[in-house]
Amino acid sequence: MSDKRTSIHGQWSSRFIFILAAIGSAVGLGNIWKFPYISGENGGGAFVLVYLVCIALIGVPIMIAEILLGRRGRQSPINTMRALVEDEGAHRAWSLLGWGGVITGFLILSYYSVIAGWALAYVFRTAAGSFTGASAETVSALFDGLLASPGSILMWHSLFMVMTMFVVARGVRGGLEKAVTVLMPALFLLLLVMVGYAMTLGAFSEGLAFLFSPNFDKVFYDCALDAAGGEACHFTGEPMLIALGHAFFTLSLGMGAIMVYGSYMPSGASIARATFAIVVADTVVALLAGMAIFPIVFANGLEPAAGPGLIFQTLPIAFGAMPAGQLFGTLFFILLVFAAWSSAISLIEPAVAWLVENHGMKRIPAAVFLGILAWLLGIGSVLSFNVLSGEEFQLFGKTVFDLLDYLTANILLPLGGLFIALFTGWVMSRAASVDELGMGEGIGYKTWWLLVRFVSPLLVLVVFFNAIGVI
């Protein structure tokens, strides 16, 4: 019987630790690095609103579904899907879901580690006092200097990958459990300090207005000056796809990371309540990051649409100007690296668990092998910011880094999530989901069931078709 399965990899020591580990996976570069810069690129408020709607109507039900599948299967996502397909007598093609996830996680890790490497570099830069009293121009120039040096980005990328392999090799439980309990709350507190500092800047309300007051033209229309100097606008579904993709990315959904963490979750703990805690924590961290960054952007006359370098070009200005900024700044980047670390681990855990289960590999060689592969692929992203940044090396106007980011966050994760929703809502028996969720068949269950069966899949499809211009 499926509900008697146990995981050969062990279990989280409590429900609380599961929640912390899942928050560790969810809260990462996506919240602090990516959310502010894509909000900046997509015009702010309306984009943020679409993202929040995606979190509530798609992220929450699919997270419940993904944890549910993991805990019922109690294996790596590949084997969990195989086992559940057998339980339900479903078509074997559904097991591809597990495979898709393993590949997606691996692709994400390759560039995630490069950006985490930037954060590592900034720990040392801030500690060395490079930003003390620095102007916005100096801060920007320092960032450009880092990007222009493939050798140093490669070194930081390598260091971060080694750190990731190290923890994964030792097992996700153990060290991570303890670290996550202290460092996540510390990151949260430090973000509050940064928002407090942002409040002292003249541009706080401008920053908030940018983030929270929706201007829908920005989400639905792409405007450019035409030859005659007038504005020509055309409808675009792209920002909505980016918001949808980011809802999956930030919650670590659609690729088996949350599924594999769910497979280590103690039976009997409430999946719905855990989901609620994870989603709230993740969303609050992202919003706080935005509230800390945009006032700095406006106070210094910077461009909100500066792109992936946004936090590295804004926060150091604040650290350079605020009291004890060197200390706060160093601490901030250390915590950011930690947040990225606890997310990176969950990106290869599905693949490691599978190698251990199916190929009898030990965790250490499995982690090292996968880490080296992701590291090699990451070199493409390292070079995207310098040697390979020219148009002649781009495809559809995107560098290797842009392509990997676009493909994984905006296409593969939502597709994975779509199939998770369809499997849980349409293929899995109602009895199985009722049993695993353990909250009876009341209003809570019925709402989830409606969302996962109809609303989430339909919304994902609408956004997809909208982005490619079909509707």
Ligand code: PFF
């Ligand atoms: N959620 C992580 C972040 O916001 O940084 C990134 C991530 C981790 C995405 C794990 C997907 C995943 F499976």
